[in-house]
Amino acid sequence: MADSAVHNTEAGDDPSRRDFIHIAAIAAAGGAVAAIAWPLISQMNPSADTLALASVEYDLTKIEPGQQVTINWRGKPLFIRYRTQAQIDEAVRDDSAQLKDPESDAQRHKPGKAQWLILVGSCTHLGCVPTVGGGEYGGWFCPCHGSVYDTSGRIRKGPAPKNLVVPEYAFLSDTKVKIG
Amino acid sequence: MSGHSTYEPKNGFSRWLDQRLPVTRLVWDSFVDYPTPRNLNYWWTFGGILSLMLGVQIVSGIVLAMHYTPSASGAFASVEHIMRDVNYGWLIRYTHANGASMFFMAVYIHMLRGLYYGSFKPPREVLWLLGCVIYGLMMATAFMGYVLPWGQMSFHGAVVITNIIGAIPVIGGPILTWLQGGFAVDNATLNRFFSLHYLLPFMIAGVVVLHVWALHVVGQNNPTGIDPKSKVDTLPFTPYATVKDGFAMSVFLILFAVFVFYMPNSLGHADNYIEANPLVTPQHIVPEWYFLPFYAILRAVPDKVMGVVAMFGSIGVLFALPWLDTSKVRSMRYRPMAKLYFIILLVVCVTLGFCGAKLPDDQVIPGLETFKVMDSDLNSFVWLSRLATLYYFAYFLIITPLLGLIETPKPTPETIASPALSHPPTTPAGAAADAEKKG
Missing domain, CATH: 2.102.10.10 (Rieske [2Fe-2S] iron-sulphur domain)
Known part of the structure; x- marks a missing residue:
């Protein structure tokens, strides 16, 4: 834990670490959008009684x-x-x-x-x-x-x-x- | 065109508001002080008329939605209820139904004006594209609105138009089922059309804001097609454009009132007063008049998929127009050849509309026997539509790009003011003083 903190201050902002956070955040948001969009699209398909x-x-x-x-x-x-x-x-x-x-x-x-x-x-x-x-x-x-x-x-x-x-x-x- | 703001708050409250939300400044800069070319003719009043019509349709539509029942079993009866029982229901419904026709009439004039005076050319491409988007949204809205009364034309119109999607190879079928919410046009279809018919006008309003914004960035085109070069070329929006727009709106509203009060059903179809019956298609199914040219293009092509492609292509080609026109001169006033082909295009569009209203195999010249080409008699509306469709596409894809390269335009005036003022100013300074005296 201490090691990584020291490493962090030395390297300033580690680009690979930043990139990972960006990619993870965008992926999570993208997944969430897809998960919400699917029911909204699917509801237009024929209902069970049809x-x-x-x-x-x-x-x-x-x-x-x-x-x-x-x-x-x-x-x-x-x-x-x-x-x-x-x-x-x-x-x-x-x-x-x-x-x-x-x-x-x-x-x-x-x-x-x-x-x-x-x-x-x-x-x-x-x-x-x-x-x-x-x-x-x-x-x-x-x-x-x-x-x-x-x-x-x-x-x-x-x-x-x-x-x-x-x-x-x-x-x-x-x-x-x-x-x- | 958006220069320095000249708005000066007149009292304490407007100063207070201006520092917090400069909305009055925005209105002042856009609709009062905004410089408009001094030579705008009445073809330029249709933008204002269209805004008015959008307002009329939204207000009358919201009121109708208070009395309408969006269900396959109740829709037709609720429309009759609006017509017979609701106070002034007949007036509101006739306003809304004829308003759609008036809206399209105005938009076609507005588009043809843009076409004639080259309003789509640089730097107004985005303005033109936004206009095309609005037109597309209008068509979707009008189509879905026409389905809502659930009459015979409504129903079978919905069947035909949704089945157009089914023409897409492979994925067409599932998309069609998804769109209809079942295996045929039914209650689910009607409900979603009602929902979207209520939504789309507000989307139109949103794109109209972008359209006006784009207009105010690049400035209005004008009948000469040349850019304003000095202050003498322009006049403030208020009172010049506001009064002119107001007068045009009044005349337009008179025409609108003639339809609403004296011939409210003349643009509709009698079959739509018969409740929808999925088992019987009306003998002669036609869309509303404003879709007839596209309907004729659809029927002109003997192949199902290609017919649909041609119909959508006829609208799609408008989006490409700014990049198809090679002429450096905007206004056709100075393009004698382009003017000729434009007039032919007008005739062709009306012809297509005429063909769309006829049965495909009916004879154009009654009694004249000819021979068959591609499965249809040469003397039939199918063949007339085919020729007209060919010209329509040729105008945009061949004639327009070629004309810009081969024609010799007439000389354009130096400035807007020189042909607009009866005595061309010798010095710009004197002219500016003249204009100020007039204002």
Whole structure:
């Protein structure tokens, strides 16, 4: 103890010792700022009740062929479309067309359930809700920026980069589907 | 410009205060004795008008917040409650809603004035940058304010604009979720927008203080673009600028009142009187008029990420302007070629605004059949926006740097006073005496 005190007076202010104190103080302050900033940033992320996502069950007998219902799923619209044979044929025929986000129609519905197309109803461009039956491919037309989807929900024209998203879902029976 | 202070306390109290907090001296030096170029025209009154509008928006906004409910279930009803039940609620809300439009109208005139008279050129680069920051904050504030009534346009506008963030590769998705506070625009989004909408105007006020400070360090530009050389070139702020600003404010307030009292919904959209419904997007979604040119740029680019880049770039390019302009002459009054391209820019900006309000595939000339280029008909608003967008960027990135190098400007006057005074003074001394007699 005495030794170091003597050493200190002799050397005046030891630069390495000063530097260490500066670095330690700045590091501590920096750590404290980060520790305070994190909760302030994180609070803006989805809260626990938003994360506790519910799944939705839907009775398909309510839908007529050619019709689409829109239900609310996780705050977003969900399209359940009962496709006619003509619409399915059109979608299958276009499997070989030039696609922006190539996917075959079979990849977009459950096997043997080609009539049921279940999609997240928000445009992959900027999230508007596309209008059913609009656009030159008979699928959907987004009124916001003019994206056109075909009867398989694939992007065919306009600024959207991706096909309409197929959510995770399962058939509980022939007439009941569970989404999420 | 900040020379020696001429403030002299008149009584015991002001002397006492001046030695402790020289706030009266600051006001005197900044807004009374402050020398302004003698040739300022009415385009220079918009700074004062903007300060007034910021005040109007803050006061009316604070009052509205006393009656508004920031929740997805209550917001729409509370706005209707303000309109129907709150005493003078309709007046306060119409003032606030139309005030935003008036604010933007004034800021666009203010910016174009700076563009035309070269107010962004040295030594006013920081002044210009601060102005660009204020404009950015204004746009954020206006966007979040438009979401608060929770109508159809509010909601789907919020969906579209927040999804722009989602266009950023890789990190866009998590940032979007963080920003929305969920997986879609919902109550959490509305609440934070309300909080930030209340905060940002005070941040604007803070940057305005810096803006005015920077202005008073370098001094005002003027229609000739040349620096004041002697006392004869300037006039004291009070009464000359104060009275001129006051008159311009009065005229501006008349226009404002016409909107508030006679056509309060003309600048809004009818769909925003329908409560937000996440399952149905309005047939034709458009932003407020002051965002239409940027919206047109966004839609002009066929690629999602590049569209967003172009939209932000159209604002970002303003920040770079002081370093893009190579001309030594500030005012376009003496730059015939620059003036021409500036007028084309004005037309292009209005065209972009017009395109932003139209459906992208609608025909510009009805009935004229053309052919398709890049997936869109040539005779469509998409293509008109594309051409206009090209010119917009070319003006800043190509025309402005090149013009300074190739054009021959007209001769600029020796001093501000020589074109401003009808009889140019032969000797500076006599002129100074003249000016003093007038004052």
